[in-house]
Amino acid sequence: MVSTYASYAAITRDLNLSLERVEKQPFVERETEYYLEAIGKVKTIDDFVGDRRLFAYAMKAHGLEDMTYAKAFMVKVLEGGVDERDSFANTLSDKRYREFAETYNFARHGETATIFTRAQQGAVDNYLRQTLEQDAGTSNEAVRLALYFERKAPEITSMYEILADTALSKVVRTSLGLPDSFALLDVDKQVEFLGSKIDIEDFAEPEALSKLITRFTSMWDVQNQTGSGVANVGILFSQPAQFGISTDLMLTMQQLKA
Incomplete structure (x- = not known):
């Protein structure tokens, strides 16, 4: 494989x-x-x-x-x-x-x-890229997630943006070996923890971004080999926020803290 x-x-x-x-x-x-x-x-x-x-x-x-x-x-x-x-x-x-x-x-x-x-x-150009990512996901959901993260990462300015995007947050949690239940924690605690592990400024650096994606893909394969459930990538790219946390609420909280 x-x-x-x-x-x-x-x-x-x-x-x-x-x-x-x-x-x-x-x-x-x-x-x-x-x-x-x-x-x-x-x-x-x-x-x-x-x-x-x-x-x-x-x-x-x-x-x-x-x-x-x-x-x-x-x-x-x-x-x-x-x-x-x-x-x-x-x-x-x-x-x-x-x-x-x-x-x-x-x-x-x-x-x-x-x-x-x-x-x-x-x-x-955007349509072609979207199609490329979707096609990749038909054989391996993680490849679509990696391509999506690579495309979006340079635009990310806040950890709240990651938490508000189910696909981005899946990549980050997987790369850090965190369970999906991590998303049940208080949002501020999630931000604090992730901030101690990841520097968002690195997302604009190709070498650092490459290392994160390499870790994500490796961790994904390890988790799948050990029998962990494979994410439904269609759900990850859909509109509703997961775990009952509104994306609007998370970004509003970010603005209040600015």
Whole structure:
């Protein structure tokens, strides 16, 4: 059986080549062609969410595929934009909604919102990366988690952000050999403990990040070999917070402490 790290390394050794393989998949090729042809013609939010195929591509590109059905919710995200501090997208703890509203910024740019690179090739690049990670997860959930952590880590500025993201927190707990029940502890105690073990600034350093991912993949394999339960990666990447702790509450607590 190929180790988790070997599978991860096979993808990341030449990431561009891995992404090119994804891009050439027939389904991906068709959907990308349609997206690039259609997105520049979109002038309104209604046009955008009204095109099911186009909207689904955009949602997957931002890691929001599971919320594609929630069109009314996403319309609210788009209508508020991101310029006002109290806009709907800015009040949500999940950064993906803000990023979505920034990419398709109808509130700021109106009819020209979809002509910018971030809404066209930028979205395609994101879609390819999301597909790469999902494909990797079909054979080994830990490879998807490792790829996701690698992508998100440089953006992390707070331990609360890790705890608010079930996938990120799974990687950290596994790398430190902590049981999932660790998440039942008081949030401040979790932050204190994790802060004593991990320096978030290291996430921006490729060498340090590589060491953490190597440890995670090794620990994952050890735990699986000893009969530990394998995480349901679909749940880890879904919306609801685990263990009854609201992600909004955790990030609010962080803001109060700032």
